[in-house]
Amino acid sequence: MTKLEQMQAWVDTGLIRYIDYALVNFIREQAQDTSEDALLAMLLVSHSVSMGQVCVDLKDTLVTPLAIMSTDSTDDEAQQIARAQLQSWIESLTISEWLSAIEACSAVAVMANDFEDTNHAAPFVLVQQQGKALLYLRRYWQAEKTIVSGIKARLEPASRISNVDIRNLLNQLFGEKQHDYEDTDWQRIACGIAASNHFSIITGGPGTGKTTTVLKLLALLQAERLMHQLPPLAIRLAAPTGKAAARLNESIADNLARLALPELENLAPQALKAVIPTQVMTLHRLLSPKPNSRQFQHNKSNPLVADIVVIDEASMIDIEMMANLFDGIEPDARVILLGDKDQLASVEAGYVLGDLCQGAVDGHYTQETADWIRDICQQNLEERFIDPQGAVLNQAVCMLRRSYRFQDGGVIHRLASLVNDERDDPLNDPKMPELKDVFRQKEQYENTPVLRYLEQEQLPTSVLQNAFQTLLIKGYGYYLSVVHAMPSTAMDSALFDDWGKQVLSAHAHFQLLVALRKGEWGVEGMNAKIEQMLLSAKQLTSIDSLWYLGRPVMVTQNDYSVDLMNGDIGISLLYPVNGELKQRVVFSDGKGDVRWVLPSRLQSVETVFAMTVHKSQGSEFHHTAMLLPGQNSPILTKELIYTGITRSKKHFTLISGDADVLESAMNRKVVRSSGLSLSIQ
Numbered sequence: 259m260t261k262l263e264q265m266q267a268w269v270d271t272g273l274i275r276y277i278d279y280a281l282v283n284f285i286r287e288q289a290q291d292t293s294e295d296a297l298l299a300m301l302l303v304s305h306s307v308s309m310g311q312v313c314v315d316l317k318d319t320l321v322t323p324l325a326i327m328s329t330d331s332t333d334d335e336a337q338q339i340a341r342a343q344l345q346s347w348i349e350s351l352t353i354s355e356w357l358s359a360i361e362a363c364s365a366v367a368v369m370a371n372d373f374e375d376t377n378h379a380a381p382f383v384l385v386q387q388q389g390k391a392l393l394y395l396r397r398y399w400q401a402e403k404t405i406v407s408g409i410k411a412r413l414e415p416a417s418r419i420s421n422v423d424i425r426n427l428l429n430q431l432f433g434e435k436q437h438d439y440e441d442t443d444w445q446r447i448a449c450g451i452a453a454s455n456h457f458s459i460i461t462g463g464p465g466t467g468k469t470t471t472v473l474k475l476l477a478l479l480q481a482e483r484l485m486h487q488l489p490p491l492a493i494r495l496a497a498p499t500g501k502a503a504a505r506l507n508e509s510i511a512d513n514l515a516r517l518a519l520p521e522l523e524n525l526a527p528q529a530l531k532a533v534i535p536t537q538v539m540t541l542h543r544l545l546s547p548k549p550n551s552r553q554f555q556h557n558k559s560n561p562l563v564a565d566i567v568v569i570d571e572a573s574m575i576d577i578e579m580m581a582n583l584f585d586g587i588e589p590d591a592r593v594i595l596l597g598d599k600d601q602l603a604s605v606e607a608g609y610v611l612g613d614l615c616q617g618a619v620d621g622h623y624t625q626e627t628a629d630w631i632r633d634i635c636q637q638n639l640e641e642r643f644i645d646p647q648g649a650v651l652n653q654a655v656c657m658l659r660r661s662y663r664f665q666d667g668g669v670i671h672r673l674a675s676l677v678n679d680e681r682d683d684p685l686n687d688p689k690m691p692e693l694k695d696v697f698r699q700k701e702q703y704e705n706t707p708v709l710r711y712l713e714q715e716q717l718p719t720s721v722l723q724n725a726f727q728t729l730l731i732k733g734y735g736y737y738l739s740v741v742h743a744m745p746s747t748a749m750d751s752a753l754f755d756d757w758g759k760q761v762l763s764a765h766a767h768f769q770l771l772v773a774l775r776k777g778e779w780g781v782e783g784m785n786a787k788i789e790q791m792l793l794s795a796k797q798l799t800s801i802d803s804l805w806y807l808g809r810p811v812m813v814t815q816n817d818y819s820v821d822l823m824n825g826d827i828g829i830s831l832l833y834p835v836n837g838e839l840k841q842r843v844v845f846s847d848g849k850g851d852v853r854w855v856l857p858s859r860l861q862s863v864e865t866v867f868a869m870t871v872h873k874s875q876g877s878e879f880h881h882t883a884m885l886l887p888g889q890n891s892p893i894l895t896k897e898l899i900y901t902g903i904t905r906s907k908k909h910f911t912l913i914s915g916d917a918d919v920l921e922s923a924m925n926r927k928v929v930r931s932s933g934l935s936l937s938i939q
């Protein structure tokens with residue numbers, strides 16, 4: 259069997275996708291000089307994109323050959339053999355031989371001298387810098403390059419607000435008090451850093467004040483303009499999904515209304531608030547998609563007119579969308595990214611926020627920045643945040659460290675921090691005992707424990723007998739009781755609108771999150787089980803038709819024709835049309851009202867009794883329950899568990915099939931290769 263035939267056989271075992279093999283085969287036909295070892299590297303690059311990778315780190319691959327092949331583990335014998343074949347092939351290579359084979363191939367552009375592109379037509383790009391050897395599909399390399407140059411250009415000193423103005427305005431916004439080390443006011447530092455840079459990142463966990471800080475920052479920037487008799491800045495706010503945009507819409511309006519702004523430079527607080535926008539749109543909409551294409555109206559030749567672009571939930575943005583953003587705005591538009599760097603990476607390729615925030619925990623501020631922070635932000639930094647070698651990028655990143663959402667941090671916050679914690683020696687310092695300890699805390703909200711931990715070795719059948727089932731029936735029973743309280747008159751659509759609103763609000767009370775898509779522990783298996791269970795418990799009256807009364811659905815792809823975005827949730831109900839009740843799906847219109855959509859117009863939706871943790875990003879629920887499967891999977895990472903926990907507003911329940919699975923998931927980190935942080939030094 260030739261090596262190429264071997265690759266083809268790997269497709270049949272499910273180890274790689276057909277498209278990975280087809281690409282390699284195509285390259286072999288087009289560039290006949292390509293050696294088998296080079297083809298292997300290309301195969302890995304193509305496959306790794308489906309694993310969310312932007313590129314393959316060739317040296318790392320030689321050390322851990324199967325790390326980028328981490329699909330769901332399988333007992334399938336043929337696939338085990340395929341894995342072993344792949345492993346021994348990679349292990350037979352040395353880095354110098356492999357690089358020579360790749361460099362010799364005309365399908366690869368070898369980047370030298372600061373990214374001088376020597377072979378524009380080549381579909382693959384090899385970058386060697388700082389001891390790394392990274393192989394990319396050109397498309398992702400190009401996207402990374404756009405982001406790097408967009409950020410670098412903004413980090414160069416340009417005409418900015420004067421330090422005197424920043425200091426004065428910070429003093430007015432945050433008070434004159436000089437704080438000591440213990441209560442370093444990171445919000446104030448973040449505001450100062452973002453005011454003085456054209457690119458900045460404010461990262462932090464839930465409730466650490468990202469929105470509050472950015473509002474103060476916008477007030478500062480607008481005050482500076484108005485006090486110099488300049489027109490106010492054009493500010494645009496966006497988030498990656500409809501759901502995240504709707505949530506930010508609410509939180510911005512709410513925070514702005516409550517924000518106690520002082521009189522800045524004799525400008526009345528109301529006058530300042532009037533020039534801070536509250537409308538948040540999706541990033542797609544901001545850049546205006548071209549119909550039936552992946553491209554946008556706003557691009558290099560037609561950039562969006564805005565002085566400041568603020569993007570929330572930036573952890574969800576993949577590498578191509580981030581590149582579209584930098585391509586679609588004016589070169590001198592200020593960019594501010596907000597997000598939680600510890601959340602799961604985007605579903606599509608890339609881990610942009612995580613990459614850019616690699617130094618955030620330890621600060622890595624140079625002495626010059628620390629002096630600036632002391633002088634301008636009136637804050638002293640502890641020694642441990644200072645690094646004489648700190649990269650330029652680090653000087654523009656600020657991490658907020660204290661949660662104001664939960665009182666005294668609260669047990670949900672403590673749990674999330676424990677999961678996030680990185681242990682040097684996880685074997686001798688396991689997290690499980692501490693995790694159980696946090697769950698033993700008796701914190702209550704609304705007379706119910708805030709945290710619950712259920713062990714669930716086997717999944718429930720349709721018999722209602724265990725705590726997990728009781729949890730689901732109670733959780734979903736709440737909104738279903740509202741569904742069953744349908745208005746009795748079919749004439750009054752206003753009554754139905756109210757009903758729809760109540761159903762949607764009750765539905766946001768409880769959500770089950772799962773880690774996997776497939777299998778009985780995944781979305782597909784759980785949705786079917788929960789439907790059956792709710793039917794047996796008489797919470798659902800029927801599940802015979804697709805659009806049964808009360809079916810919760812999630813939109814899985816942006817659909818501009820019905821103005822619904824990926825992640826939007828609707829409930830199948832009835833609505834009066836010409837005096838007759840018709841099947842309709844109710845959605846929030848994002849402005850406090852509801853819209854009723856014909857089921858037949860919904861192209862991409864799925865039942866959402868169970869939702870993947872990935873899809874839950876950007877949403878929050880009063881009570882979030884997270885089910886972890888009974889067997890290990892590389893998909894289970896600490897980022898996934900952290901993201902699940904932090905979706906909870908008031909209550910969190912963890913249902914775990916196996917304590918060992920949970921322990922190993924808490925110690926597994928998402929690893930994605932990229933050259934982003936290497937390139938912005």
Ligand SMILES: Nc1ncnc2c1ncn2[C@@H]1O[C@H](COP(=O)(O)OP(=O)(O)OP(=O)(O)O)[C@@H](O)[C@H]1O
Pocket residue numbers: 445462463464465466467468469470471509513662663
């Ligand atoms: N310095 C502060 N002092 C007191 N309360 C604060 C402070 N900063 C923020 N808060 C309050 O904490 C809550 C959370 O703040 P905010 O919404 O700004 O956080 P966030 O990081 O944007 O949250 P999310 O994770 O939801 O995006 C709000 O009620 C806000 O008013």
